[in-house]
Amino acid sequence: MMTGLPERIDEAANRIYSITRRTPLDFSPYFSKETGAKVHFKLESLQYTGSFKLRGVTNKLLAMSEVERAKGCVTASTGNHGAATAFAMKRLGVRGEILVPQGASQTKLESIRLQGCEPRVLGPEQGETERVARRYAAEKGMVYISPYNDVDVVAGQGTAGHEILEDLPEAHAVFVCVGGGGLIGGIGAWIKSQAPETKIIGCLPENSPVMKASIEAGRVVDLDCKPTLSDGSAGNMDHDTITFDLCRKVVDDWLLVSEAEIANAMRLYIQKEHMLLEGSAAVALAGFLKNAARWKNQDVVIVICGRNVDAATLKNIL
């Protein structure tokens, strides 16, 4: 594990709550009855801006030196990371730029604008925009904020694991959707440092299983990914991402789920819990549901990592 990561997570847990929310861990009578496990949902969906991403970016901004903060930060994202960065910059008074690809949907840009930040259009597509953003930051002496390939960001996401163990020290397993690996890496690093017997289960869509394929290959690989309901976790990773070694060490098991299983998990959660969740969150629930027999009478935590599903997708899966 990265040296000092648990200490960094503890430090993050001592500072991010100035602008982030401690989220609830709610017992689910329905999913517990149906599966025989004791099912708890970690509601990252109730974080400000609707996903766990605010934890990492808040910690990153607070870890920057005064000199760095004066120069500002740069990121590239039209999704949850972009909205979270806009929110955190405004609350913490850090200036910066959010770069987005040409042709990004107005709906996605709106969630950044509503947080008081006007995105700047640069780069023909998301991957390219990230490279442009890194160059742009380097040229201007600004700090580039990766959504996952950054130790302060990962430490920030790890505060979700900190809260899980505070609320349920006896958790037997934690199910997390894996994209770039920042969330599961942070949660796993904390939990393995405090309760090493707790299993950390990584769940991915069959249509975009980049981290799992990379772990199997022993190096970060690029995949030709198919579209998935889990758009928040989809896509390839930096070849040098720090989350690769971290996931190798802290993730006990990997589960793949189909698009039908994701859609079913979304529908069931909405019908029974009466809350929204996005596709990536449903990946973790779907992973648990196909593996539930293993966890009878045990306490399992399913991380509902975000709620930002668009109305058309929602109508489709209901």
Next chain:
Amino acid sequence: MMTGLPERIDEAANRIYSITRRTPLDFSPYFSKETGAKVHFKLESLQYTGSFKLRGVTNKLLAMSEVERAKGCVTASTGNHGAATAFAMKRLGVRGEILVPQGASQTKLESIRLQGCEPRVLGPEQGETERVARRYAAEKGMVYISPYNDVDVVAGQGTAGHEILEDLPEAHAVFVCVGGGGLIGGIGAWIKSQAPETKIIGCLPENSPVMKASIEAGRVVDLDCKPTLSDGSAGNMDHDTITFDLCRKVVDDWLLVSEAEIANAMRLYIQKEHMLLEGSAAVALAGFLKNAARWKNQDVVIVICGRNVDAATLKNIL
């Protein structure tokens, strides 16, 4: 106002949090930008069991004497009040019965069963079941818990107002859906006692405007109500309800909304906030939206009183 109601609300706020949640008051960038007001949502939808009802019933159970608690309680409800009562009884170790009408839908009964309580079928329809439940309680020496016509229940609901003023002492107006009047009565009683200049706005569906019609008539009237998306607030009231005089005193304005306005408010909230709400909650938002011009640059609170919308209704309004 009922003598001592603010004191009872303060007392409730000192005891209900053993089993109820303090709910967030979240600023809405979208609705603020669209209307020019500073819009805050009081998320009673995030209360355990998905509605504000748990506040009132928790306070009622905790206000009962040891002798009363030993004899147990009785209520009649297939809806949010029933699920909240089941939850509170189990957590507080109070035994009791939840009576439901014949033919109540299995979906509604499931939410009571999931809280660990088997409902007892009595009475041909909801109004009749309430009368049967009162008689049943009287015969057995048990305590009948009305969803709104009870000073301890109203005091419990008032804790939502207590939290609103703690979080936003400068609130200019609070919009609340009105059914039996327990929620707006409690919120209004607290707020008028602490910040009398804050306006309390009651919102009702055109299809079931019982309290507004009663206030206009100067007495509780029965109406032939039409079906409404706001099923949680629909129906006639006890003729002796304590909430009638209370609403006369604490409610500044009354707004009616159509079914189309309720559906539009639901759709817009789900699209923009990515959270669920039930029809009654949308009544308060719809009331604000048709009245928004009056509140430019002012802080308004809209109470999202519950989230328990069924999937078919949800699919329909999207």
